Amino acid sequence: MNPTSTAQAAAAQSAAAHAPAAGPTAAAQVLPPPPLLSARGLSRRFGPGCDLCIELTGDAGATSRCPACGTVVAVHDVSFDVGAGEVLGIVGESGSGKTTLLSLLHLDTPADAGSMVVDGYGDLLRSRTSDAELRRSAVVMVHQNSLAAGLAPRLAAESNVAERLLRTGCRSFAEARARSQDLLAELGIHPSRHTDPLETFSGGMAQRVQLARALVNPPRVLLLDEPTTGLDPSVQADLLESVQRVTDRLGSATVVVSHDLEVIRILADRVLVIHFGRVVEDGIPEQVFDDPQHPYTQLLVASRLR
Amino acid sequence: MTAVLTATGVEKSFGPERTVLDGIDIALLPGQLTVVHGARDAGRSTLLRCLTGGYRPDAGHVVLERAAGSVDLAAADPRTLAWVRKHHIRDFAGPLAAPPSQDAASAAARSAALERETAVAGLRRLGVAELAEVPLGRLRRTARRAVALTAALLSQAAVVVLDEPDTAADPERVLDWISELRAGGTAVLAAPSDAHPFIARASASAILTEGKIQWTTQ
Ligand SMILES: Nc1ncnc2c1ncn2[C@@H]1O[C@H](COP(=O)(O)OP(=O)(O)O)[C@@H](O)[C@H]1O
Ligand SMILES: [Mg+2]
Ligand SMILES: [Zn+2]
Numbered sequence: 298m299n300p301t302s303t304a305q306a307a308a309a310q311s312a313a314a315h316a317p318a319a320g321p322t323a324a325a326q327v328l329p330p331p332p333l334l335s336a337r338g339l340s341r342r343f344g345p346g347c348d349l350c351i352e353l354t355g356d357a358g359a360t361s362r363c364p365a366c367g368t369v370v371a372v373h374d375v376s377f378d379v380g381a382g383e384v385l386g387i388v389g390e391s392g393s394g395k396t397t398l399l400s401l402l403h404l405d406t407p408a409d410a411g412s413m414v415v416d417g418y419g420d421l422l423r424s425r426t427s428d429a430e431l432r433r434s435a436v437v438m439v440h441q442n443s444l445a446a447g448l449a450p451r452l453a454a455e456s457n458v459a460e461r462l463l464r465t466g467c468r469s470f471a472e473a474r475a476r477s478q479d480l481l482a483e484l485g486i487h488p489s490r491h492t493d494p495l496e497t498f499s500g501g502m503a504q505r506v507q508l509a510r511a512l513v514n515p516p517r518v519l520l521l522d523e524p525t526t527g528l529d530p531s532v533q534a535d536l537l538e539s540v541q542r543v544t545d546r547l548g549s550a551t552v553v554v555s556h557d558l559e560v561i562r563i564l565a566d567r568v569l570v571i572h573f574g575r576v577v578e579d580g581i582p583e584q585v586f587d588d589p590q591h592p593y594t595q596l597l598v599a600s601r602l603r
Numbered sequence: 604m605t606a607v608l609t610a611t612g613v614e615k616s617f618g619p620e621r622t623v624l625d626g627i628d629i630a631l632l633p634g635q636l637t638v639v640h641g642a643r644d645a646g647r648s649t650l651l652r653c654l655t656g657g658y659r660p661d662a663g664h665v666v667l668e669r670a671a672g673s674v675d676l677a678a679a680d681p682r683t684l685a686w687v688r689k690h691h692i693r694d695f696a697g698p699l700a701a702p703p704s705q706d707a708a709s710a711a712a713r714s715a716a717l718e719r720e721t722a723v724a725g726l727r728r729l730g731v732a733e734l735a736e737v738p739l740g741r742l743r744r745t746a747r748r749a750v751a752l753t754a755a756l757l758s759q760a761a762v763v764v765l766d767e768p769d770t771a772a773d774p775e776r777v778l779d780w781i782s783e784l785r786a787g788g789t790a791v792l793a794a795p796s797d798a799h800p801f802i803a804r805a806s807a808s809a810i811l812t813e814g815k816i817q818w819t820t821q
Contacts (some may be wrong), residue, residue, distance in 0.1 A: 327672045329686035378682055534704035534740065541702065541713070562700045566685045580681045581688070582700065583657040588617075590659075 331416070332378035333550040334518050339375045339401050339411035344368025354573060356593075361394065361573040371397040373574045375411070377567075379518075379550035386565025386582070387554045388597070394574035395554045399520055402552060403438045404428045415517050433464075437516040439507040441500065441523050446507050450496035454481060457495055458509045465514040480509040484539045501525075501532040508543045519544070521553040525560050537563055558601050562586055570594045605668060606630035607790045608692070608762050613653050613663035613677070614814075615646075623649045625814030627663070631762060631790040632806070636781055640798035641811035647794040648696070650811060651766050653677075654792065655694040656684045667691055669761065689716075693760035695768060698747035703740025707750045710739055714754035725753040728780065729772040745771060756780050762790045769795040778804055 342350065347366040354361050354370040361370050372394045379385045389395050400406040402413065404421060412420045418435050432438075440446040448457050458477035459470070467473045481491050484505040495503060504524060511519055524540055525533040537560065544551045544564070555561050561568055561582065568585040570578040570593065577591040589595045613627040623646035631637055639647055652658040654665055656676040665676040667687060674687055688694070701710040712722035723735045731749045739747060748771035755763060756777075763784060768777045778800060781791050795801045802808045802819075809816045 325669070325671065325690045327667065327669050327674045327687060327691065329682055332682075380682065380686075383682070383685070531704065534702045537702035538705055545713070563702055566689075567681045580659070581656070581685050583652070583696075584659055584681070587652075588658045 329380050329383075332380045332383075333416045334379045334552075335412075335414040336378075336402070337376045337412045337414075339372055339398065339413065340370075340409045341372045341397055341401055341406060342368050342370050342409055355575050356573065356577070359573075361392070370574050372401060372408075375569075375571075375576055377569060377576075377579070379552060381548045381550065382545070383567070384544055384551040384553060384565045386561035386568045387552065387571060388556065388558060388561050388568060389571035390556060390597070393571045395556075395571055396522070397574075398571065399438070399522055399552070399554055402518070403436055403520055404431060417517065434514065435516060436518045436520065437511050438520040438522060439504055439511065439524065441504075441526060446503075448495055448503070448506065448510075451494050453492045454486065454495050454498065454502075454506050455491040457506055458513065461510045461513045476513075477509070480512050481506070483512075483542070484509050485535060499528075499532075501528045501536050504536060505539055508539060511547065511549075512543060515547045516549055519547060519549040519551045521551065523555055524553060525555065525557060533560075540564060558586060558598065570597070604632050604634075606632050607669070608654065608665065608667055610654055610665045611663055613650070613660045613665065615649055615653055615658060615660050622814055624653060624660070627653075627814075627816050629654065629792075629809075629816065631792055633761070633788045633790050634785045635806035636785060636791045636793065636801070636804060638798060638801045638805040638808040639792065639794045639811055639816070640802070640808065645811045646814060647811055648766050650816075651694065651764050651792065651794055652696060655692050655696075655762075655764050656688055657694060657696060667762070691760055692762040692764065693755050693758040694764040694766070695748075695752045695755035695771070696766045697751065698744065699739070699751045699754060701739055704738050706736050706738055707742065707746075708735040711750050711754040711757065714751070715757040715759075717757055721757060722753065725757045726750070729753050729756070729776055731772065752777070756784065759787075760789070762792070765791070765793040765795075767796045768793060769797055769801070774800050 344367055346368050349365045350363040350368050350370055353364050375398060377385060387395055401408050408422055413422050414420050415435050421431055455477040458480055459473040462473040462476055478491050482488060486505055525536055553564050565582055568582055569576050572593045578585055578594045586598055589598050608631040610627055610629045613624055615624040616622045627650060641647055653660045660677045663677055667674050669691060699710050699714050708719050708722045712719040726732050726735050729749060734746055734750060752768055752771045784791055793801055809818045
């Protein structure tokens with residue numbers, strides 16, 4: 298399958314999902330279209346491992362560290378589907394396995410088991426395309442820290458965006474510059490800041506630059522790591538709006554990790570709750586936040602309600 | 604006429620002690636307004652949420668029937684549920700989950716998948732035009748509920764389910780809008796705070812007591 302044409306198809310599909318509803322007689326499908334991202338049985342341990350690791354960790358042992366051999370079962374048997382334009386939220390406390398899961402999806406950490414099928418690319422965990430190439434076209438992560446995102450701190454914000462445009466086929470510097478400025482403005486960065494070096498940007502602004510880069514060349518899968526953590530509330534709210542604008546536009550399959558339940562409620566169509574590396578709850582936000590079934594989710598929700 | 608949403612044997616408890624729904628059967632027909640009333644705490648909100656997939660029932664079925672096929676919301680996986688709630692069933696159960704910096708009209712427009720001008724007109728129609736430009740985070744709870752109600756009434760879903768719409772906006776305006784939705788073939792279920800004006804215009808009404816439903820008009 299040609300990745301570019303399916304990306305366009307996905308974007309068109311997502312645009313259709315946001316088009317004006319056609320009234321109650323419309324013959325919309327009752328089942329969602331096939332997913333863009335399909336993760337199955339993703340697992341990752343840190344340590345030598347033994348026969349008891351799985352049995353003695355998780356809810357059963359109330360730990361993710363195997364008492365027999367000391368191995369940390371960071372992610373165990375995680376599966377989910379995400380469609381075009383859909384946002385999957387992942388919540389859990391620090392140490393629950395959220396970061397490891399994202400690093401598996403971003404191909405930073407090899408999985409011990411499982412598969413990650415991305416529309417048009419097959420199973421990325423077994424792909425022959427280089428990880429660096431996949432991270433340009435198939436899976437993009439918006440990091441909390443812009444250095445980790447591969448941005449150039451000394452370069453102007455607009456140059457960081459233009460670099461990606463030029464790399465993905467834009468031939469003219471002038472056009473790359475103009476488009477970069479449009480994208481940055483769309484994400485709420487004032488034109489007076491476009492030529493400032495990225496290192497003068499706050500964390501929230503640097504994340505917007507990363508989002509602008511994602512808009513240049515819509516990835517199949519967009520990963521967001523704690524997008525609002527460490528930002529003050531008004532900046533958080535603005536960033537949430539930017540993220541929403543981007544996810545609506547891209548038609549990517551988005552996975553957002555946050556320990557902030559309110560952020561997930563606003564952004565996500567669906568929620569996974571992770572505890573000791575396992576998915577303990579999977580539902581739409583209303584189910585998970587208003588009628589939690591697992592004791593851990595109940596605790597998480599109750600502690601948010603102070 | 605065939606029902607667009609049919610619930611059978613719906614049960615829901617919270618913990619071992621509190622059985623809220625104890626075997627509910629309900630069918631919603633295109634173009635009809637069904638009203639559920641009952642004492643405070645009778646479980647109306649719980650029932651409405653079970654019928655829209657917002658809560659997962661402990662037992663029973665909630666089957667959506669459309670030209671393209673049918674789905675049991677009580678058994679559907681979360682991705683299917685999210686899809687159905689975006690395209691076929693719309694509920695109003697409280698304020699929108701949206702960024703607090705977003706203005707009311709934009710939030711309602713996004714939620715209903717419509718243009719912003721349409722949402723502005725919708726807010727005007729509910730008598731709350733002055734909210735359009737205000738960021739959600741600066742609105743009081745009733746106003747935020749009015750914005751969410753606007754989005755629900757604008758959504759053009761086949762099934763629209765409204766929990767206490769009369770405490771979010773002027774009941775007469777809400778009822779007029781519901782009439783128009785019905786004329787377009789929408790099935791509407793409402794659990795108003797003050798049942799009388801709604802019952803007067805309903806196709807069917809029922810009272811919820813002790814987890815069971817008793818039809819009062821048919
Ligand atoms: N998410 C929930 N968790 C626990 N109990 C709940 C939940 N939602 C409702 N209840 C309980 O169910 C009962 C019915 O509540 P509700 O459906 O809100 O009634 P009504 O809308 O008729 O006033 C109440 O006892 C309420 O405390
Ligand atoms: Mg109620
Ligand atoms: Zn072990």
